Amino acid sequence: MTKVEWTLGAVDDRARTGVLVTPHGTVATPAFMPVGTRATVKTLDSRDLREAGADIVLANTYHLMLRPGAETVSALGELHGFMSWDGPILTDSGGYQVLSLRPRIDDDGVTFRSSYDGSAIRMTPESAVQVQEQLGSDIAMVLDVPVALPATRAATEDAMNRTLQWAQRAIAAKRRDEQALFGIVQGGADPDLRAQSAARTAELGFAGYGIGGLAVGETGPERDAALEAVMPELPAERARYVMGLGDVEGMLAAMARGVDLFDCVLPTRLARHGKALSASGDFSIRRAEWQAAPGPIDPACACFTCRSYSRGYLRHLHVTGETLGQRLLTIHNVSYTLEVLCRAREAIVAGRFTAFRGATEANRRAPADGAEN
Numbered sequence: 184m185t186k187v188e189w190t191l192g193a194v195d196d197r198a199r200t201g202v203l204v205t206p207h208g209t210v211a212t213p214a215f216m217p218v219g220t221r222a223t224v225k226t227l228d229s230r231d232l233r234e235a236g237a238d239i240v241l242a243n244t245y246h247l248m249l250r251p252g253a254e255t256v257s258a259l260g261e262l263h264g265f266m267s268w269d270g271p272i273l274t275d276s277g278g279y280q281v282l283s284l285r286p287r288i289d290d291d292g293v294t295f296r297s298s299y300d301g302s303a304i305r306m307t308p309e310s311a312v313q314v315q316e317q318l319g320s321d322i323a324m325v326l327d328v329p330v331a332l333p334a335t336r337a338a339t340e341d342a343m344n345r346t347l348q349w350a351q352r353a354i355a356a357k358r359r360d361e362q363a364l365f366g367i368v369q370g371g372a373d374p375d376l377r378a379q380s381a382a383r384t385a386e387l388g389f390a391g392y393g394i395g396g397l398a399v400g401e402t403g404p405e406r407d408a409a410l411e412a413v414m415p416e417l418p419a420e421r422a423r424y425v426m427g428l429g430d431v432e433g434m435l436a437a438m439a440r441g442v443d444l445f446d447c448v449l450p451t452r453l454a455r456h457g458k459a460l461s462a463s464g465d466f467s468i469r470r471a472e473w474q475a476a477p478g479p480i481d482p483a484c485a486c487f488t489c490r491s492y493s494r495g496y497l498r499h500l501h502v503t504g505e506t507l508g509q510r511l512l513t514i515h516n517v518s519y520t521l522e523v524l525c526r527a528r529e530a531i532v533a534g535r536f537t538a539f540r541g542a543t544e545a546n547r548r549a550p551a552d553g554a555e556n
Contacts, residue, residue, distance in 0.1 A: 187321055187363030187390055189422040189443070197414070197441045198536040200528050203239075203422060205271040205321040206361050207263060210238040212422065213438050213531075215429065215524050216273060216446040217517050221246050222256070222266040225451050226510040227517070229268045234487060235514060236521040238270055239321075241446045244314055245277035249297055249304065253317035261319025273446075274320040276311045278327040278367065278395060279427070288328065290345070308349035309356040316359045322391070324426075325353040327367040329396040332405075339371035343380045346395075350387055363390035365424065371396055372405040374412035381416035391422035391444075398427035398447065403436065410440045431460075431523055431547065435540045438527055445524075450516035455509045457501045460519045464547055468512060473498040486518035487511075 185206045192200035203210040217224045217232060220243040224232060232240065242262055247253065259265045262272050281288065286295040292307030308326045315323035326349050328342040346369045357364050366389035370377035384392060394413055397406050410425070417423055422443045428434060429447020437445070450460060457469040461481045468480070476494035488497070488511045500508025523543065530539035 186361055189391060191420060193532045195531045195534050195536040198438050198531045199441055200531050201422065201443055207269060207271045207321055208238065210271055211528055212443040213524055213527055214238060214444055215520050216241040216444065218446055218448045218451065219266065222262060225455065226513045229266065231514055235518040236525065237517065239273060240268060241273045241275065242320065244274050244311060244318065245280045247318060248314045249299055253314045257317045257319065263319065272320040273322040274315045274318055274324065276324040276326040277306055278329055282329045282331060282399065308352040312353050312356040316362060320362065322363045322365055324365050324393055325350045325367055327369060327395050329369060329399065330371050332372055332399055332401050334371050336373060339373055339376055343369045343376055347383050350384060354387060365389055365391040365393050367393040367395040368413055369396050370409065372401050372409060374408050377409045377412040378416055381413040385417055391424060392417050393424045393426050395426045397425055406433065407436055410437060414441050429520065432544055435543065439540060450520045451513050454512035454516045457512065459512060460516045462546055468494060468497050469501050480515050481519065484515065484519060486515050488515040
């Protein structure tokens with residue numbers, strides 16, 4: 184089968200395009216991956232995702248190993264057959280749950296309490312690889328140890344070193360040649376530790392590199408400083424992925440520093456709470472002023488929702504608690520996010536990424552038609 188490879192395309196200053204080739208298709212980068220934690224992007228099906236412009240999605244190893252179990256997913260056609268998605272899939276390793284669920288961590292691995300029934304769940308660097316191989320994703324991530332910010336240098340360095348040790352064990356555990364394994368850079372908000380982590384992770388020779396431990400509450404300048412420290416240490420011929428980053432301004436800042444892949448629950452989570460993403464500023468669809476508004480969320484958007492439904496109707500769905508409102512707004516938010524990435528790629532090829540970034544951010548800071556940031 185085809186192996187996972189990333190090839191560099193156009194470069195504009197440090198922003199760059201590329202093509203990620205996988206056994207289940209190609210992905211033009213920079214790319215955003217909608218998050219399908221439990222093998223579903225909330226409220227959307229695979230046709231919705233394709234029509235929105237998605238090329239690749241993300242699923243969560245921790246949740247799927249608990250329910251329905253990796254063996255069940257494997258028996259039902261692995262992830263692609265299980266969720267009826269024939270495009271590329273990346274699975275995270277459970278590292279984010281190390282941050283969010285606060286399990287017991289030792290040198291060998293982590294012990295979680297199941298978020299479903301409270302039972303003890305053990306995960307090691309080796310088992311994280313084995314579960315992802317059972318799931319059959321195109322790209323697997325090593326098990327890492329992110330730290331909550333702010334953190335002491337000692338705690339940050341300890342987590343960084345443990346992540347590096349676990350990365351070596353993950354490489355040794357890998358068996359499926361057609362599945363790529365990405366390493367993960369840690370180091371918190373400390374630029375020196377970030378640079379060390381990136382250099383030492385790059386020495387291990389992964390197919391691509393995740394940059395973890397960001398989008399967890401750090402400031403924009405802290406995130407940018409971390410990326411500035413990391414980028415010179417990572418090989419230019421490999422894909423770079425900032426894990427958990429999905430707001431427009433954050434992605435544009437990372438693209439300007441040479442990042443290729445992103446994922447985040449933000450577009451879907453905001454949609455379920457009635458927040459619409461827009462080129463002229465984000466706003467709540469629940470606001471009373473939209474009660475009789477005939478126009479779409481965004482006149483410039485060509486998504487199914489904006490082609491078909493008014494703000495007034497979408498407001499009605501949300502204030503009455505109709506689940507269709509969540510689905511339609513999710514379609515729009517995912518479509519809008521993916522369209523920003525598409526236009527960013529076009530701008531890089533044309534050598535005008537800086538101008539594109541500036542105009543996009545300026546438009547979003549100057550809301551029109553009652554939109555609010």
